[in-house]
Amino acid sequence: MQLVTEDNITDLAVERWSTAKDPRLAELMTALVRHLHDFAREVRLTEAEWMAAMRWLTKTGQISDEKREEFILASDVLGLSMLVVQMNHRLDPAATPATVLGPFHIEGSPELAYGEDMSEGLPGTPLYLHGTVRDLAGNPVAGGVLDVWQADTEGAYESQIPDVDEARLRAKYTTRGDGGFCLRTIAPLGYTIPMDGPVGDLVGRTRISHFRPAHIHFLINVPGYEPLITHLFQEGAEYLDSDVVFGTKQELVVRFEEREPGATPDGGTSDVPWLEARYDFVLQPQG
Numbered sequence: 001m002q003l004v005t006e007d008n009i010t011d012l013a014v015e016r017w018s019t020a021k022d023p024r025l026a027e028l029m030t031a032l033v034r035h036l037h038d039f040a041r042e043v044r045l046t047e048a049e050w051m052a053a054m055r056w057l058t059k060t061g062q063i064s065d066e067k068r069e070e071f072i073l074a075s076d077v078l079g080l081s082m083l084v085v086q087m088n089h090r091l092d093p094a095a096t097p098a099t100v101l102g103p104f105h106i107e108g109s110p111e112l113a114y115g116e117d118m119s120e121g122l123p124g125t126p127l128y129l130h131g132t133v134r135d136l137a138g139n140p141v142a143g144g145v146l147d148v149w150q151a152d153t154e155g156a157y158e159s160q161i162p163d164v165d166e167a168r169l170r171a172k173y174t175t176r177g178d179g180g181f182c183l184r185t186i187a188p189l190g191y192t193i194p195m196d197g198p199v200g201d202l203v204g205r206t207r208i209s210h211f212r213p214a215h216i217h218f219l220i221n222v223p224g225y226e227p228l229i230t231h232l233f234q235e236g237a238e239y240l241d242s243d244v245v246f247g248t249k250q251e252l253v254v255r256f257e258e259r260e261p262g263a264t265p266d267g268g269t270s271d272v273p274w275l276e277a278r279y280d281f282v283l284q285p286q287g
């Protein structure tokens with residue numbers, strides 16, 4: 001029998017977790033045990049601090065449900081989500097880079113036509129965002145579906161608003177034969193991540209800015225290509241260099257040009273001033 005000491009406990013725990021039947025689980029759990037023990041040793045973790053951490057984890061679980069993903073938010077603000085994205089999407093430098101999914105994507109958005117409005121009835125400055133989806137060789141990708149979602153001018157996503165009975169600021173647009181797409185929406189604004197839970201409590205004890213710069217989310221899933229989860233950010237937006245979830249990339253920053261009332265990119269007209277943004281998404285072939 002081997003009795004436990006401060007010196008041998010890590011080896012004992014690693015040995016125990018190395019019995020996981022799935023070899024990858026064994027690799028993950030033994031590394032986790034080693035790093036957790038090293039952390040506790042490095043900071044000389046006290047019992048009060050350990051208990052505070054347990055309570056924080058409990059609250060993080062308790063506030064979570066199918067609409068609120070507090071653990072994902074914790075991973076986002078720690079930079080873990082973005083690190084995992086970067087390690088798992090080492091794309092060709094010419095391909096559009098990926099960024100975090102975030103907690104607000106909703107499946108099953110309505111399919112809208114070229115230039116159709118996904119912001120129907122909501123206040124805000126009209127924005128036409130158009131461009132193409134292409135492959136690395138510059139060939140158009142026809143029939144590609146862009147799943148798009150964004151927050152309203154109060155910074156709220158549909159899933160944060162109770163009792164919404166129609167899709168709100170989310171839609172699917174399909175590229176035409178020339179790879180072209182055009183979506184009509186309202187200009188996004190920067191917003192704060194939810195600060196009323198344990199993640200907000202922790203962030204609030206630091207000097208970390210809890211805002212995200214103005215952006216629109218895209219999920220582009222085309223057979224034969226790597227699925228692309230990304231955002232486009234407005235050039236010059238506040239918080240671009242302090243995004244609380246580390247999601248910004250230079251290649252994803254787009255200029256929103258101010259336009260006078262008149263012809264719009266979908267062939268229609270606008271009676272009010274509007275904004276125009278152009279972006280060409282480049283997809284990486286699978287494999």
Ligand code: BEZ
Pocket residue numbers: 073076100101102103104193212245
């Ligand atoms: C978002 O952009 O929707 C988001 C991403 C990570 C955390 C919170 C919000």
Ligand code: FE
Pocket residue numbers: 102150151212215217
């Ligand atoms: Fe967002």
